Amino acid sequence: MCERAFPNHLITKSTYNQIHIPMIEFRMPSLGADMEDGTLREWKVKPGDMVHRGDIIADVETMKGIIEIEVFDEGIVEQLLIKEDEKVPVGTVMALIAPSKAEVGVKTPAPEAKAPELHPIEEKMPAAAVSVPAHEGIRASPLAKRIAAENHLDLATVHGTGEGGAITREDVEKAIAERDIKLPPRAPVAAPPAVATDSIRMAVAAAMSKSNREIPHYYLDIAIDMSKALAWLAEANRQRPVQKRLLPVVLLIKAVARSLQEFPDLNALWDNGLQRKKDINIGFVVSLRTGGLVVPAIHHADKKTLDEIMEALNDLIPRARALKLRSSELSESTITLTNLGDGGADSVFGVIYPPQVAIVGFGGITEQPFAENGMLGVRPVLRATLAGDHRATDGLTGSRFLATLKKHLQQPETL
Amino acid sequence: MADNKTIKITYREALKQAIREALLGDERVFLMGEDVGRYGGAFAVSKGLLQEFGPDRIMDVPLSESGFTGAGIGAALAGMRPIVEVMTVNFSLLAMDQIVNNAATLLHMSGGQLNVPVVIRMGCGIGRQLAAQHSHSWEPLYAHIPGLIVLSVGTHEDARGMLLSALKSPDPVVIFEYTYMLNMEAEIPAGAGAVDISKAKVRREGKDISIITYGAGVYKSLEAATELAASGIEAEVVDLRVLRPLDETTFLASVGKTHRALVVEEAWRSVGLAAEVSARITEKAFYELDAPVQRLCGVEVPIPYPKHLEDASVPQRGDIVRAVKKMIKP
Numbered sequence: 001m002c003e004r005a006f007p008n009h010l011i012t013k014s015t016y017n018q019i020h021i022p023m024i025e026f027r028m029p030s031l032g033a034d035m036e037d038g039t040l041r042e043w044k045v046k047p048g049d050m051v052h053r054g055d056i057i058a059d060v061e062t063m064k065g066i067i068e069i070e071v072f073d074e075g076i077v078e079q080l081l082i083k084e085d086e087k088v089p090v091g092t093v094m095a096l097i098a099p100s101k102a103e104v105g106v107k108t109p110a111p112e113a114k115a116p117e118l119h120p121i122e123e124k125m126p127a128a129a130v131s132v133p134a135h136e137g138i139r140a141s142p143l144a145k146r147i148a149a150e151n152h153l154d155l156a157t158v159h160g161t162g163e164g165g166a167i168t169r170e171d172v173e174k175a176i177a178e179r180d181i182k183l184p185p186r187a188p189v190a191a192p193p194a195v196a197t198d199s200i201r202m203a204v205a206a207a208m209s210k211s212n213r214e215i216p217h218y219y220l221d222i223a224i225d226m227s228k229a230l231a232w233l234a235e236a237n238r239q240r241p242v243q244k245r246l247l248p249v250v251l252l253i254k255a256v257a258r259s260l261q262e263f264p265d266l267n268a269l270w271d272n273g274l275q276r277k278k279d280i281n282i283g284f285v286v287s288l289r290t291g292g293l294v295v296p297a298i299h300h301a302d303k304k305t306l307d308e309i310m311e312a313l314n315d316l317i318p319r320a321r322a323l324k325l326r327s328s329e330l331s332e333s334t335i336t337l338t339n340l341g342d343g344g345a346d347s348v349f350g351v352i353y354p355p356q357v358a359i360v361g362f363g364g365i366t367e368q369p370f371a372e373n374g375m376l377g378v379r380p381v382l383r384a385t386l387a388g389d390h391r392a393t394d395g396l397t398g399s400r401f402l403a404t405l406k407k408h409l410q411q412p413e414t415l
Numbered sequence: 416m417a418d419n420k421t422i423k424i425t426y427r428e429a430l431k432q433a434i435r436e437a438l439l440g441d442e443r444v445f446l447m448g449e450d451v452g453r454y455g456g457a458f459a460v461s462k463g464l465l466q467e468f469g470p471d472r473i474m475d476v477p478l479s480e481s482g483f484t485g486a487g488i489g490a491a492l493a494g495m496r497p498i499v500e501v502m503t504v505n506f507s508l509l510a511m512d513q514i515v516n517n518a519a520t521l522l523h524m525s526g527g528q529l530n531v532p533v534v535i536r537m538g539c540g541i542g543r544q545l546a547a548q549h550s551h552s553w554e555p556l557y558a559h560i561p562g563l564i565v566l567s568v569g570t571h572e573d574a575r576g577m578l579l580s581a582l583k584s585p586d587p588v589v590i591f592e593y594t595y596m597l598n599m600e601a602e603i604p605a606g607a608g609a610v611d612i613s614k615a616k617v618r619r620e621g622k623d624i625s626i627i628t629y630g631a632g633v634y635k636s637l638e639a640a641t642e643l644a645a646s647g648i649e650a651e652v653v654d655l656r657v658l659r660p661l662d663e664t665t666f667l668a669s670v671g672k673t674h675r676a677l678v679v680e681e682a683w684r685s686v687g688l689a690a691e692v693s694a695r696i697t698e699k700a701f702y703e704l705d706a707p708v709q710r711l712c713g714v715e716v717p718i719p720y721p722k723h724l725e726d727a728s729v730p731q732r733g734d735i736v737r738a739v740k741k742m743i744k745p
Contacts, residue, residue: 141674141704141705141706141707142701142702142703142704142705143674143702143703143704143705144705146702162705162706163706163707163741163742166706168705169674169705170705
């Protein structure tokens, strides 16, 4: 696409120049308190492109891997100031965006305004600049694509044996079977480049050191009888097709989000004082198969239904493991939730991810002797913990929070 | 069924028994067409019926397709149940105005007052060295027309049964009979009679591919499926039978099972039934497909006279086998 093809854009742009509308400066975003700089790996736009709020405009490599960066303004890309593979500090202006007409409320002057001085912007598009999103351009049968999607299999890793190298059902089923065999031992499943994972290790190290250095933690735990929640879940799942079934963790996420509504001091950041956050965005810890972890946010978890949370997890987890998260997903968590799942430790006391002020930990659900109303029985028991920032809240708040969490999990039908 | 005895019968004899049973069972039924009486039918299907039923019910007509087809439609409107025999589909073009503009539309034009219970039989098919003008496959032409029910007699069982069901229809039915199959023998149940005329039929079950076909393609596809079974490919053969209205439920279910489809027909490829079937699969079973739908149809030329060229102009067993293998093991 060349400038000549869109003369109207040029007129509009030069008009903007003439009337000196301030450009929007697109800056290297901070994707976490620990991020100091980032390396631009790829521009997804070029001068003259229209961008809208939420569009992915660049890939930036940080210590957490390659992150897709979204833009939060609307307009036409005027100039790209940073070259690909350049490393710049957080806050550096990377591109100029001319605000769209609607946004600044300027009427377009009649095009007869004197011929604009055209400075065709030199576009240096690297030959391989167009990144092919997974599945696009891959020859695979509709059925093969469907099965791959249902099983979270990346078709790019599958060898096609159909006509013209097309991927067929058989190829996909074989690839899934091979993947599933390999899974239990630490498999090098489509291992992301070593650099990326090393930098993730370094990012975790930096954030956790900072936390331990600066945050005075207090720790609380509570045992929660999960029989009602699990029974409700089993019944709810009976009504759902296999793909739509809910995992217990969905109840936990929703219960935490609900409880946070009553304890806004825990849904907050500490930055020279407590700053409560309006949205409840739960950072969900995803461990990477190659070691390290990333914490994508489940936005507005309190407003999502259980099904929507399940969908969010189904979307986020594979992308997190492929290091394909968006900037908003990495930078907007207001609290962290870590869930060990079954077969591991009974409880986990987390290290707060700064600048957040709390982290909730769930151990595995195990059968335990459980006393209630003077009777002893065997119940599925979950140990929930809270690590709180003592600068922000006191143990009493945390304790009440855990009690509320427990109460919510006794009423799963209301979640 | 208690009676599972079978009898060996030719396609011609099956057609004749159906006509005879219809004549015996309903006095409103009569047969009209060129040479159906004294000559015994151009293909000897109605041989002996004049002697048995007399000239009022086995009626020779002048050589005028438009005229006698129109007469048949009129008789149907007047309460009779005529079987109009158009000697071959090739001559049916002359009767097409009557079929398309009268038989197919009168129910609509009369605001539902006049239905046309006429049955029009046509000999058709390729393979008897009759050359271009006498080797047309007009199934797609008729299947295009709302208001008609279009049947294709691909098996002996249907030769024996379709006419009887067609005569029960309140609306006009066009039946395609394949003349090159007239002398073919096959086993059918001794008590065979009326068959359902609303559904396609799975003639052979398989799990690897659906061969969807009709008419002359049915036996060829079944033979191909037998040959394919020897190389470990289990092909399902779906006989469409009813070309209008198409029973898509049956072939979509088959594709849902096998995930591959090959559509076979003798008619020319462009704008044919295979195109329609293929489109419906793509519309309604896209996410079941593991390979693009393929069509194996007549070559788009006037059908040649020389035997080897005529054979080469329509799909044969070997072509079906090759097409299937290519789709499954490219």
